[in-house]
Amino acid sequence: MIEAKKLTKSYGDNLALNNLNIHIGKGEVFALLGQNGAGKTTTINCFLGFVSPTSGDALIDGISVNSHPHESKKALAYIPETVMLYPHLTGVENLAFFSSLAGWKYPEDELRALLLKSGLQEAAHAQRVGSYSKGMRQKVGIAIALAKQAKALFLDEPTSGLDPKASNEFSELLKELSTEGTAILMATHDIFRAREVAHRVGIMKEGQLVSQLSATDLSANELEKLYLKTI
Numbered sequence: 001m002i003e004a005k006k007l008t009k010s011y012g013d014n015l016a017l018n019n020l021n022i023h024i025g026k027g028e029v030f031a032l033l034g035q036n037g038a039g040k041t042t043t044i045n046c047f048l049g050f051v052s053p054t055s056g057d058a059l060i061d062g063i064s065v066n067s068h069p070h071e072s073k074k075a076l077a078y079i080p081e082t083v084m085l086y087p088h089l090t091g092v093e094n095l096a097f098f099s100s101l102a103g104w105k106y107p108e109d110e111l112r113a114l115l116l117k118s119g120l121q122e123a124a125h126a127q128r129v130g131s132y133s134k135g136m137r138q139k140v141g142i143a144i145a146l147a148k149q150a151k152a153l154f155l156d157e158p159t160s161g162l163d164p165k166a167s168n169e170f171s172e173l174l175k176e177l178s179t180e181g182t183a184i185l186m187a188t189h190d191i192f193r194a195r196e197v198a199h200r201v202g203i204m205k206e207g208q209l210v211s212q213l214s215a216t217d218l219s220a221n222e223l224e225k226l227y228l229k230t231i
């Protein structure tokens with residue numbers, strides 16, 4: 001579903017991403033760990049079409065992002081560290097707007113059902129997003145992914161700045177999406193959450209994926225030890 005084939009990106013002499021090969025199947029969650037500057041965001045940006053690779057290919061559902069940018073984008077959703085929404089619009093209105101950009105039109109009761117499924121309490125649906133907490137905005141991000149019926153979801157530091165409860169709720173939502181078949185690639189510094197949510201964890205260093213393991217192979221403590229030894 002999400003596939004990188006010899007994906008490489010250089011900025012001048014700086015090899016930000018070096019020959020990345022990964023395959024994330026339907027319903028699989030892959031967490032990318034690595035220090036600042038390791039190449040996690042560059043990886044995600046190649047899949048989103050924000051960055052053109054120097055060589056290699058990023059594919060979503062078998063479609064090359066570089067050769068077919070419009071087609072490949074239909075199947076994906078993206079949740080950044082801070083979900084960008086219109087503060088003067090309500091949760092329902094934001095969801096209606098962003099899903100319409102992707103060609104989806106839902107009646108209000110379905111939009112509300114999507115927000116509820118994403119964990120956003122009913123009382124907030126008609127409130128302006130400007131008054132939402134960060135966790136509530138992330139939930140709207142999930143609702144947008146659901147509305148787009150995204151087959152591939154990309155997240156960059158999605159739980160950064162969330163309190164433990166909000167972070168836990170968000171992680172549970174990701175698990176639910178994965179059980180429904182969404183392939184998920186998540187860049188994070190949160191080793192504990194990575195271990196909890198992901199099926200596989202990869203550790204990046206200087207643009208290279210230097211370690212890949214199944215999340216059940218190690219405890220969170222062992223994963224932290226491996227991370228510190230690797231980076």
Ligand SMILES: Nc1ncnc2c1ncn2[C@@H]1O[C@H](COP(=O)(O)OP(=O)(O)OP(=O)(O)O)[C@@H](O)[C@H]1O
Pocket residue numbers: 011014015016034035036037038039040041042043
């Ligand atoms: N637009 C750009 N122009 C030049 N260099 C860039 C650009 N974007 C990223 N880089 C460089 O590419 C390398 C990888 O950066 P990237 O942002 O992918 O790392 P990261 O693992 O996401 O880090 P962080 O955890 O801080 O988000 C770094 O050396 C960075 O300086």
